[in-house]
Amino acid sequence: MLRFLLRRLAFVLLVLFGITLITFVLERVVPGDPARLLAGTRASQQVVNQVSKSLGLNRPLLVQYGLYMSDLAHGNLGISIVTRNPVTHDLVQYFPATLELIIYAMFFGIVIGVLIGVVSASRGGKTDVVGETIATTSLSIPVFWLAILLQFLFYSRLHLLPVSGRLNPGVSPPHTITGMYTIDALLEGNIPLFLDALAHIVLPAVSLMVPEVGLVAKTVRASMLEVLGRDYVRAAQAKGLTRWRVYFRHALRNALLPAVTVMGLEFGLLISGTVLVETIYSWPGLGSYTDQAIASSDYDAIMGVTIVVAVAYVVVNMLVDVLYAYLDPRVRLT
């Protein structure tokens, strides 16, 4: 176990090194002047030069990269051109909103997906065709288009759910405990605030959830089909256990293993989805932050998001492997 964690830690460092290097080189070959952007369009050339010097932009690329990495080791990710705050500050501020969205989307995506997958595989016939069609459709709908459709339907037509931001205008957010409004409001015991936050998260979370449902359903269905013919499932059936007990207690437990791995690998997909969904719903999270950073060539911000996402991805997959070993005692972590 310790060896496994050390190996993974080494891998995190490798990923950090590789990804920052690639992003760094790509960003710096760009014909654009971050010093000019930061100083403002009306600043004199002298001021621009000064800013350029203070940012170290006049030094060789390799030296710049070395400086960036040494700053990174000290937890300094530079300053965002858009918000003019330290990038670390921005990331800490925007991360909980995105995490909240992802948790809701993943949780309901997995629950619904597992249900569809299990029912599809075990019932077969027409049910399977319906289940598979739902799964394939959910993987074929563009997330951003779905988000716009839902916005149109629930806001413009039905006036049911809010479609922008995290709370109604004028409502002050709960005290920051986790930064996730629904959870913080509950912890404060403020039910109206909780309901307000919940209403705001429904549509973006559903938009983000849809492809997840299809993916989980397909993986679970495939691995259920592999497991259903096995002897221990037959034995459980022969013992006279109820169908649902056989499916959910005996078959699903084993069928979930491959599904868990796929979910971990697809975490990156979810992150990319947040950029699209958050932009449409004005959700103040990492996705919107990324979109702004991309639009204004905000190097340090883009780099900061890249690092956070890549590290999150590696950590999630490490957790998946640990979970895998827990679910299947035969798996040894090396």
Place this chain on the structure above:
Amino acid sequence: MAAVTVAPGGSVRRRVSVVREFAGISVRNRLAVLIAGLSVLVTLTDAVAGGRFPFLPSPLAQNLVATLAPPSLSHPMGTDEYGRDILSRVLAGTMISVEVTLVVVILGATLGMLIGVVAGFFGGTTDEVLMRVTDMFLAFPFLILAAAIATAIGRNLTATIIALTVVEWPWYARLARGQVLSLREHEFVLAARSLGASRRRLMFRGILPNVMPVLITQATLDIGYVMLSMAGLSFLGIGAQPPAPEWGSMILDALTYQPQAWWYALFPGLALTITAFGFNLLGDGLRDWFDPTLAGLRGDTGPAGP
């Protein structure tokens, strides 16, 4: 029909068997072949006619007296803010989508296959280095990579193709490597090796042909995903640029005119969904065909024999 089947002409018999095959497959697979075939047909027609569809207005032709017109007989899908016919634009969008997607999938699969096969076949340090690099690329958030590439070489479809290829290849590399590792231990490869087959012969005659079906299936399954990602990049403004009739960028333009001009965003998105759906079904069908255990209780049959 039976008389034709016994006729000596090989080509006739072959054609009939294709028809039979089509009639014999499930409704789902027929739908898949239909949609995928249709989108390829639209693409070819567009390409032959120079980026527009016959009998329809050009996708770029503006008509400033009929801007944002709702669907009607003359414009079945309505018009956009410049009075351009949305139906023509949606059809022309098929060409862009299918072309870019196929380029990305073919490039990504080829590159990934080469790296994966080399890693699996040679093993040892080569394998270790190649796979760590592959894992690193898997951790790269594709949107951000695409954004970085787009800022470096410009916001256009070339940047989209490069970005998506860079994101696609690691999956194929992992898949190909896994296949090679398991194939290496198969009896027929061991037998060929003990008969003194050269490494090159083992790789190109023994292993590669058996890796291909899995990779082709995966590639087909990926088409839908790549298509959606490409539209997503255009929607964020870092892919296709106006006035190109690309589905994602049409939906982005439509945002300004929501919710009044509902048809503007609806039809490009619908076209995208249906096309992706068709290719996803096609991929599922291929997968079931090569690996009948996944066909479930539906009763599709796979190819006969090993």
